[in-house]
Amino acid sequence: MTLQRPIATSFNGGELSPRMGGRVDTAVYQVGAAVLENFIPTVEGALVKRPGFEHIEDAAPGASWLSAFRFDAAREYLLEWSDRRLRFFAGGARVETAPGVPLELAVPYSAAEAPFVATQQSFDRLYLAHPAHPPARLTRTGPASFTYEPLPLANGPFADANADRGVTVSASDTTGAVTLTASAPIFAPGHAGAFFRVEAANAAEQRSWQVGIAGITPGTVYRNDGIAYTATSAGRTGTNPPRHTEGEAWDGDDTPGRTDINGKGPFGVRWAFRHDRFGVLRLGSIAADGRSATAQVIRRLPDSLVAAPTHRWAHGAFSAAAGWPNLVVATGGRLILIKRFELFASVSGDYLNHATHTTSGVTATDLAFRRTLSTPDPALWAIADRNRLLIGTASREIAVGAINAAQPLAGDNIEAVPQSYFGSAPVTPQQIGTQAVFVQRGGRKLRQADYDFARDRYAAENLTVWCRHVTASGIRQLAFQKDPEELLVAVRGDGQLVVHPHAPEQEIKGFARIVHGGGAIRSAACLAGADGVTDELWVLVERDGGGVGVERMAAWREDDAPRADAFFLDSATAARAAPGQQHFSGAIQLAGARVDVLADGGVIRDVRVNADGAFTLPATSVPRDRGFRVVVGRRFTALAVTLRPELRGDGQSSQGKRQRVVALVLRLLDTAGIRIGARAGPLDALLDRSGDDAMDAGVPLFSGDSTRSVSGGWDRTGQARFVSDAPLPAVVVAAMLTVEVGS
Structure with missing residues (x-):
């Protein structure tokens, strides 16, 4: 028999997979644990008992999701999503219109759809996308008022233009309410409310403007550079061709007495913009045969469409028939909407404008564009990173960016390059520091994408490589608390939270689990606290015995805080x-x-x-x-179980030998109410009241080394456990076991 005294100086390797039970040769084993439940490993290495959750309000019936609305660094709202309505929280309380009356806002998303609503914050508005509904925005109009509306998109976007010259469309008029008539059934009920674009098949009915045309009278129509103009004065045309796209302009100067260099004149006609090559309508009711539809003209139609049907037409890209975008992201001054495989970028600097051509039909780099992604699977998430757009699909991760990095992203300066082939789950990633953390397809692995200059691509390290079991029920949501503890939080399908002290520069590997003391956590979001510095973790809890509540994790306890201020x-x-x-x-x-x-x-x-x-x-x-x-x-119970120690007192491994823990020393910081024991043995209180402590007050918080003999029999593990189930703080800085090892 020999006595060995191993020491655990750090626990930030976290809870390791049972498959790691034999890897005593690895560095992570030396700083890992067998179980970490409600004990959180920190960057410094200590185990800290997590704070409790404060009940804020009962949630609305059917509430299913939480997310954040960030107005500025100090004012952030929690959104509580239930069946087709939103509630709001701010400043640690529910936003109310009157005492006890919550502010509620009607939205079209069901409780089941809420987890899949993509969001993009932009100052006082939150852009929303879901494949079953039109893209929309949630706007803060005051400290306690919000509005919801579908996005008032302009000039598209549009789907592919018709390629069949035999399928044509004509209009009953060029302005106002019109009827469209098609030569084939091109309209479906789901097109109601959608955009429709037509283009003049030819411009033969309008003669080209030239210099010096005499006999122009008001009402005469000429075209220049693809744009039709109506004369509003009489005379001879001047030397400056009309190019304006609204209102009126002169092509010369008809002031009496004015002449040109040859002493001739005056010449000049005033021209009013009439129309260009394109017309845009919003469809109304659809005929049963699909060959006609009512419509409201948004952009004046070319004159020829009344008499001469055109094969140059296109449906809007978004509608109930064509489908709605499932993702929204802002980057490079553009709002980008993604519908499965297609990327629709707005005009630069104008999020709602999807004009792809000038009035003359010319494209420009700052105009809207559309790009189809070359991937076998539709986009599941998208985030802006550096000067690129990262997109996750079920089979790969793609970076979309400019071919020429010196020029802005545009329709003729764009490429989509696969970065990795792990595949993604439909869970919104978290951007942390310079990295993006996403969930791999299947919901079990967390990967950290970081740009690698040497390889000129994003590398995606598996963060859960040592602890595959902690995500056993799948991950459905991610959140990140920046301060005071840098914690990546993942919501599991079974209602537990997985937390990871995210500090890549310190090579922290650890994960732990949070198990709620009275329910299952269904959603989580992090918000800026009232001080604008610290972050708060909010959760949606399905309580044991019924009911759903919105709760907020109490502030992480500062060292030396009074015992009476504990919240556990x-x-x-x-x-x-x-x-x-x-x-x-x-x-x-x-x-x-x-x-x-x-x-x-x-x-x-x-x-x-x-x-x-x-x-x-x-x-x-x-x-x-x-x-x-x-x-x-x-x-709730905070539980930590050590790994099997690797003891080499006689130069041989202790693995598989009979052994028992006979004593345990814990180095503690501001701790009370902790019990210890062998893994399978009884638990004993580690801290006792001293003779100097007042009997009418709780045992003071203890800092320092405390030792206790451990009750327990022989086994082949040599593991110890620490338990804190009292509503008091516990911080384990180090653990020193005394283990008796048999032959």
């Missing part, structure tokens, strides 16, 4: 109490439950909450000489 309960409510107060109300979210209470830093177990949310504390548990703070909520 879930679905919890905090209140200030008067001296000697025993009776409390307002915990309706805990109705019928047995809960724990922290009163002035003292722990009270198994308090019954009445059906009306009221509860009573024993008179002996509350101070009578001062006011105090009360926190009531559901208990």
Whole structure:
């Protein structure tokens, strides 16, 4: 028999996969753990018990999703999505129109559709896209007012132009309400409300403008550079051809006495813009045979369309018949809408304008463009990164950018280059620092995409390579808390959270799990706190016993904070109490439950909450000489289990040998209420009240080394566990085991 004393100086390797149980030779094994539940590994290496969740409000019936609306660095709103309506939270409370009356906004998205609504923030508006609904925007019009409207897109976008010269369209008029008649059934009911574009088949009915044409009278129509103009004065044409696209302009000077260089004149006619080659309409009712439709003219039609049908027409790219974009992203001064395989970029600097040609039919680099992606699978997510657009599909990840990096992205300066072939899940990535974290197809792996200059492509490292089990039920949402702890948060399908202290420069590998003490977490979002500096984690909790609530993780505890300020309960409510107060109300979210209470830093177990949310504390548990703070909520357990130690006291591995943990020393920081034991043995309290501690107050928080003999029998693991289920803080800085090893 020999005694060995291994030390665990860091836990930021996180909870490792059971498949890593034999990899005692790896560096990550030395800083890993077998179980980390509600204990979070930090960048420094210590394990910190996570804060509790504060109940804010009950959610609307059927609530399914949370997301953020960022107005500025200090004002960020939480959006609660339920069935076809939104609620709002800000400043730690629900936004209300009157006390107890939530601000609600009608939207077309069902509760099942809400998780798949793509968003793009731009100052006071949030652009929205979903494949079952028109693209839209949510606009903040005041501190407690929002509006929702479909995007008022202009000039398209349009689908491919008709290629069959035998299928033509004519119009009953060139302005106002018209009827379109087609030679084939080209209209479907789903086209109602969509754009429709027509182009003059020829311009033979209008003669070309020339210099010096005499006999022009008002009403005469000429064309120049593909644009038709109507004369509004009489005379001979001047020397400046009309090129304007609205209003009127002169082609010369007809002022009496004015002559040209040859002493002739005056010459000049005033011309009014009439139309160009293109006309745009919005379709109305569709005939049953699909050969005609009513429409409202948005952009005046060419005159020839009344008498001469044209084969040059195109449907709008977005409609109930053609489908709606599923993604929206802003980059390079353009708003880009993505519909499956197609990318539609707006005019530069004009998010709603999709004009692809000038009035003369000429393309320009700053105009809108459309690009079809060469990929076998439709786009599932898109984010702007550096000067590129990263797009994830089920089979690959693609970078879309300019061919010539010195020029802006444009229809003639664009390329789509595959970066990796892992495939993605339809989960919006999180951009963290210089990297983008996305979920691989299947929902089990988290990958970190970072640009590699040496390879000129994005490399996507597997963050969960050491802990495949932590994502066992799949990841459905990602969030990131920047401050005070840099934590990547993933919502699992079974209602747990997976958290990762994301600090790539420190090579942190660890993951841990958050298990709510009284329900399943269905959605999560991080918002800027009221101070504009720290971030808050908000969650949507499906409570055990029924009901759904919006909860906010309490602030991460600062070192040296008072014990009485602890907040380590879930679905919890905090209140200030008067001296000697025993009776409390307002915990309706805990109705019928047995809960724990922290009163002035003292722990009270198994308090019954009445059906009306009221509860009573024993008179002996509350101070009578001062006011105090009360926190009531559901208990959760923080659990850490060490890995099998690798001990080489005799030069041989201890793996597989009989061994037992006989003592344990924990180096703690501001800790109370922690118990220890062998993995399969009983638990013993590590910290006792000293003779100097007051008996009418809780045990003070302890910092330093504390040792305890461990009760337990022989096994072949040599593992220890630490448990904190009291509503008090716990920080484990290091662990020193004494292990007896058999032959």
